[in-house]
Every structure is written in structure tokens, then in C-alpha cells.
Amino acid sequence: MAQVLEFKLPDLGEGLTEAEIVRWLVEVGDVVAVDQPVVEVETAKAMVEVPCPYGGVVTARFGEEGTELPVGSPLLTVAVGGDAPASGGADEGSGNVLVGYGTGAPPARRRRVRTSPVASVRPAGGALSNGGSTAAARGADGTSGPLGTGRGSGARTAAPDRTDARGLTDGRGPTDARGRGNAGARATGPVPVISPLVRRIARENGLDLRELTGSGPDGLILRADVEHASRSAEGITRQPETLAVPRTPGTTPAAAADGTRVPLRGIRGAVADKLSRSRHEIPDATCWVDADATELLVARAAMNAAGGPKISLLALLARICTAALARHPELNSTVDMEAREIVRLGHVHLGFAAQTERGLVVPVVRDAHTRDAQSLSAEFARLTEAARTGTLTPGDLTGGTFTLNNYGVFGVDGSTPIINHPEAAMLGVGRIIPKPWVHQGELAVRQVVQLSLTFDHRVCDGGTAGGFLRYVADCVEQPAVLLRSL
Known part of the structure; x- marks a missing residue:
């Protein structure tokens, strides 16, 4: 059998x-x-x-x-x-x-x-x-x-x-919600409902499914049965859509009398929880600086002209970040408030913000401090493609120690990003655009970028944060500065 x-x-x-x-x-x-x-x-x-x-x-x-x-x-x-x-x-x-x-x-x-x-x-x-x-x-x-x-x-x-x-069954025949002969089976066995949505509506409205009579075939409890029971219990008439917020593929918002309600769940719900926790727990502060990125763009063009895999601008910024974190390890840490300790981390697992159709995700490049620009470029490309296709694994999205946020791709100059809890800092990079700039004592048009650092004020003071950001800006303006740490 x-x-x-x-x-x-x-x-x-x-x-x-x-x-x-x-x-x-x-x-x-x-x-x-x-x-x-x-x-x-x-x-x-x-x-x-x-x-x-x-x-x-x-x-x-x-x-x-x-x-x-x-x-x-x-x-x-x-x-x-x-x-x-x-x-x-x-x-x-x-x-x-x-x-x-x-x-x-x-x-x-x-x-x-x-x-x-x-x-x-x-x-x-x-x-x-x-x-x-x-x-x-x-x-x-x-x-x-x-x-x-x-x-x-x-x-x-x-x-x-x-x-x-x-x-x-309980061995005596199919359960029948309308038949009294199977009351014992209904009291202990599973309740026949048409879908999990019906169970959820009943739970949200405080209804016991075992007390309901199903109007479907063989006593199957339908959504209409639960809605009718809810209206009867409250003594008022409510529209079905106010009982629950059903979700079907492609139509997540549900219309309500006071506007449109969008359930906070899945990736959107996780982002909401994490950002709310960050704002609640972390006393953050932000500093920023404008930097002349002209020489960095020239250096990248020279690297790519030499042949081989292309080097992305994000990879160069990531390499600058890891060098800056080596000089200022306070920002590669987390805070354990229960033990009242700052935990400085020995590895840099670099997260980067990626916008997808399903919402904002932060894939993590493992051991970014051990990678060169070419390796970082390849890993960024792999994770970005996985984010777009929705194939990122939980392991790809957890364990970050510092986040790089390139919001310049949205055409904005600056931002004060929210720290990705439980990390201690995030570097934001705005768009790179031509601006008037004093270069070598003369006014010139240069490629300028705004850099911002949001940091947890518990792990360091403004001097450390400013030193980190100034070093990043110096490497952007003069990439040769980075050679000292290679």
C-alpha cells in the first residue's frame, strides 16, 4: 500500500x-x-x-x-x-x-x-x-x-x-461540515477549508472554523462563509475587502475606503523592519565632502584601455573603502549593547545597495579587503545580475560589516543614508558631474562627486569619521595615494 x-x-x-x-x-x-x-x-x-x-x-x-x-x-x-x-x-x-x-x-x-x-x-x-x-x-x-x-x-x-x-478522514468516512454525524471528527481532525487565505481571514476576525458550517461541496468552508460569520458576529455589515488584504500576483495593493493599503511583507517588509530598527537604536551622524573625481576617471579609462576584464567605478570605490577601513577600523565594527562593547571586526564584508523590481537589497562581497579591483568588479557584476533575476541566496544578503551606497545612479548629488543595522557606517556616493572647480590655482570644469559618510556615533567621534572621509576623498582626487596601501 x-x-x-x-x-x-x-x-x-x-x-x-x-x-x-x-x-x-x-x-x-x-x-x-x-x-x-x-x-x-x-x-x-x-x-x-x-x-x-x-x-x-x-x-x-x-x-x-x-x-x-x-x-x-x-x-x-x-x-x-x-x-x-x-x-x-x-x-x-x-x-x-x-x-x-x-x-x-x-x-x-x-x-x-x-x-x-x-x-x-x-x-x-x-x-x-x-x-x-x-x-x-x-x-x-x-x-x-x-x-x-x-x-x-x-x-x-x-x-x-x-x-x-x-x-x-478519521477512518469513518469523509468529514462533512453540514453533517452532525461527524462532529467528533471535526472536533479533533483538520477543518476543511478551500484555501489558507480562509484560515487567515478567520484568524484575523477571531473566528473558530470548527463552529462554522461550510456551504461548499462536502462541507468545504469557503471565504463567503467566513465573511458571513464575521458580519453576523459583529452585528454590522462590512465590505469583504475590509476583512483582509488579499494578495494575488501582480495586484498587491488592496483598495480601502481610506486609501490604498500595501502589505509590508517579503523584501519590502524586511527593509522596513531593518531601517526602523536602525533609526531606533543607532545614534547616527553624517558628514560629507565634495571631491574632484577627474583623475579617478582618467585612471579607470587607462586600466580598461590596457585590455583584460573591465574595471568598474564601483570596484575602484570599494577598493578605496577597504583601504580607508584598514586605517580607521573603528568604522568596521558593531555595537553589543547587552555586553556594552564595541566589536571591531577582522574581515571586511562589503555590502552595496542594489535597487531591484522587488525592492532594495544589499548583496555582500565577502572578504572585500583581500580582493583587487578586477576581483571586486567580477563579484559586483555577479551579485548585481543575481539581484536583478531574483536568485540571490540568503548567504549573499547577510553578514555585511560596511555598506557602499552609490545613489548617484538615481541622478542625485547627495543623501544622508540610514545605516544598515547592525553595521556602524555607510559611505554614500553621489553622481559625478562636470562643475566649475579651482584646479592648480585656476578655475576649470572638473568631474565632481559628493561623498557622504553616515556613522554610528557610539563607535567613534567626528575626528575619526572625518579622517576616514578625507582619506577616501584624497584617493578619489589622487588615485596614486592608494598605492601606499597596496
């Missing part, structure tokens, strides 16, 4: 407690192999593919695309062992599911099979019953889910399969 194993959203590491379903990679009825990616999710740090530790046939999926699930909630169920077709070891789990951001196992080729008719699905470890109709596992329209409509251009309908809601 085949067993139905439940695969739950695993711990994604780095303190992450939830993830949003972006795209399902398998459908109900697909055969999956051990460690095959089955769903793509977005956390507060990155987009990751989640591999399944079981091999067998997918019997149910939980959650629509756009649904946010907490760690430990069910993702899908897989029929393994017995007569269930499988690939790569159906009855064995790899134990390899997400440590940080996933396993390295290559995905197996998907193939769709018609499984034996399924009447009900027992909880994990139970057996598949073969006496019912395939309609229990497929929608009434013959698709792989109750809300599925067939997908074009490679997209999948991410509606949950109703098997997981209506087919859960």
Missing part, C-alpha cells in the same frame, strides 16, 4: 519564519524525485526553490501563488511506496531540505501519470483508498485542482487541491 507523506515548509534559516509562494513547479498527479524542487518561494531575503525530500506522486498542494505561509505549515502531500510510481527512491527522504537556501541535487524530469482513483487521503503515514472517484483528487472540470483552469505559457494555477480539504 502507498503511504501519503506530508511535506511542510522547512526552516529557511537566518531567522526566517515565513515565506510567500511565488510559483508552483509541480502539479497534482506529477511524479517527483527525491530533492526535486517543487515550489519557488520568496522570503524576506531572497527567492529560493524548495526541494521535496520524498519521491512519489503529488496528491495535494497547499496554498495559492501569492499566499504567505509560516514555517512548518503543509506545502504538499506525496504518495510514496506501494504501487505509487516514483523516481529516485520513492520511499526514502534525503533529509537535505533547505539548509539556508536549498540542496544541490539536480531536478528530475517531470512526467504526469494517472494515479489510481483516490477517494480519501489519510494524514501523513496513512494509506490511499482506491474505492472512490477521481473527482476527489481533481476538480470538477477535470483539471488538477478545484480552481485550476489549465495553464498557458508555462504558468500554473496555484489553487489548492480539494483532496487535502475534503478527503481527510
Whole structure:
């Protein structure tokens, strides 16, 4: 006999407690192999593919695309062992599911099979019953889910399969929300709801789903049932959209009577939390200086004219930063207020701000102090491309000790950036534009840039911060100054 194993959203590491379903990679009825990616999710740090530790046939999926699930909630169920077709070891789990951001196992080729008719699905470890109709596992329209409509251009309908809601039994038959004979099953077993969104609406409105009567097929609790119960409980009439802020792909804002509400979650929510914490905890100060970057641009042009990989301006600025941090290590530190200590860090892991379609992210170049300009250019290019395509891993986005913020790409001259908590400083670089400048005693048009340093005043005073910024400006104006530290 085949067993139905439940695969739950695993711990994604780095303190992450939830993830949003972006795209399902398998459908109900697909055969999956051990460690095959089955769903793509977005956390507060990155987009990751989640591999399944079981091999067998997918019997149910939980959650629509756009649904946010907490760690430990069910993702899908897989029929393994017995007569269930499988690939790569159906009855064995790899134990390899997400440590940080996933396993390295290559995905197996998907193939769709018609499984034996399924009447009900027992909880994990139970057996598949073969006496019912395939309609229990497929929608009434013959698709792989109750809300599925067939997908074009490679997209999948991410509606949950109703098997997981209506087919859960206690050994006496399907649970029926309208039948009193199964009251005992409803009291202890899973409550049949059409989607995780329904559970969330009920939770936000303080409703007990076990006390509701579902109006859907076989007692399935629909969103309308929860909304009606909420209105009845409060004794007032509310519009459905005020009960919750549903999210569907591409339409995150939800209209409300007092304006548009945009949920703070995913990367946007993580940025909000971190910046709020920075403003609350760090007593920051900012100093700035204008610098003549003409010679730096000339030096970069000469480097690139010599052949070989191109050197980016950001890489040269990063190399200047690491040299400045070697002279002023106070700014490459963090503050431990519980121990009342300043922790000076031995390695420079340089973060840089990158704007993407999903929001602001800060990829980190590891051991930037050991890299030359060519190596820094290559790593910046790799991380920037990963940020644009949404393939940055949690490891790429954590552990920074100092941040370089090139806001000049937005066409602005200056800024007072917020420190990337728990770091102690951030260097901001404005746009480089021609300006009148006194050069060698004469007025000339030079390429001028504004540099700003925002620093944690707990780790140093203005003298140290000013010394760091002045050294950076000197290297920008006279790149030969940097040779002393090479």
C-alpha cells in the first residue's frame, strides 16, 4: 500500500519564519524525485526553490501563488511506496531540505501519470483508498485542482487541491461540515477549508472554523462563509475587502475606503523592519565632502584601455573603502549593547545597495579587503545580475560589516543614508558631474562627486569619521595615494 507523506515548509534559516509562494513547479498527479524542487518561494531575503525530500506522486498542494505561509505549515502531500510510481527512491527522504537556501541535487524530469482513483487521503503515514472517484483528487472540470483552469505559457494555477480539504478522514468516512454525524471528527481532525487565505481571514476576525458550517461541496468552508460569520458576529455589515488584504500576483495593493493599503511583507517588509530598527537604536551622524573625481576617471579609462576584464567605478570605490577601513577600523565594527562593547571586526564584508523590481537589497562581497579591483568588479557584476533575476541566496544578503551606497545612479548629488543595522557606517556616493572647480590655482570644469559618510556615533567621534572621509576623498582626487596601501 502507498503511504501519503506530508511535506511542510522547512526552516529557511537566518531567522526566517515565513515565506510567500511565488510559483508552483509541480502539479497534482506529477511524479517527483527525491530533492526535486517543487515550489519557488520568496522570503524576506531572497527567492529560493524548495526541494521535496520524498519521491512519489503529488496528491495535494497547499496554498495559492501569492499566499504567505509560516514555517512548518503543509506545502504538499506525496504518495510514496506501494504501487505509487516514483523516481529516485520513492520511499526514502534525503533529509537535505533547505539548509539556508536549498540542496544541490539536480531536478528530475517531470512526467504526469494517472494515479489510481483516490477517494480519501489519510494524514501523513496513512494509506490511499482506491474505492472512490477521481473527482476527489481533481476538480470538477477535470483539471488538477478545484480552481485550476489549465495553464498557458508555462504558468500554473496555484489553487489548492480539494483532496487535502475534503478527503481527510478519521477512518469513518469523509468529514462533512453540514453533517452532525461527524462532529467528533471535526472536533479533533483538520477543518476543511478551500484555501489558507480562509484560515487567515478567520484568524484575523477571531473566528473558530470548527463552529462554522461550510456551504461548499462536502462541507468545504469557503471565504463567503467566513465573511458571513464575521458580519453576523459583529452585528454590522462590512465590505469583504475590509476583512483582509488579499494578495494575488501582480495586484498587491488592496483598495480601502481610506486609501490604498500595501502589505509590508517579503523584501519590502524586511527593509522596513531593518531601517526602523536602525533609526531606533543607532545614534547616527553624517558628514560629507565634495571631491574632484577627474583623475579617478582618467585612471579607470587607462586600466580598461590596457585590455583584460573591465574595471568598474564601483570596484575602484570599494577598493578605496577597504583601504580607508584598514586605517580607521573603528568604522568596521558593531555595537553589543547587552555586553556594552564595541566589536571591531577582522574581515571586511562589503555590502552595496542594489535597487531591484522587488525592492532594495544589499548583496555582500565577502572578504572585500583581500580582493583587487578586477576581483571586486567580477563579484559586483555577479551579485548585481543575481539581484536583478531574483536568485540571490540568503548567504549573499547577510553578514555585511560596511555598506557602499552609490545613489548617484538615481541622478542625485547627495543623501544622508540610514545605516544598515547592525553595521556602524555607510559611505554614500553621489553622481559625478562636470562643475566649475579651482584646479592648480585656476578655475576649470572638473568631474565632481559628493561623498557622504553616515556613522554610528557610539563607535567613534567626528575626528575619526572625518579622517576616514578625507582619506577616501584624497584617493578619489589622487588615485596614486592608494598605492601606499597596496
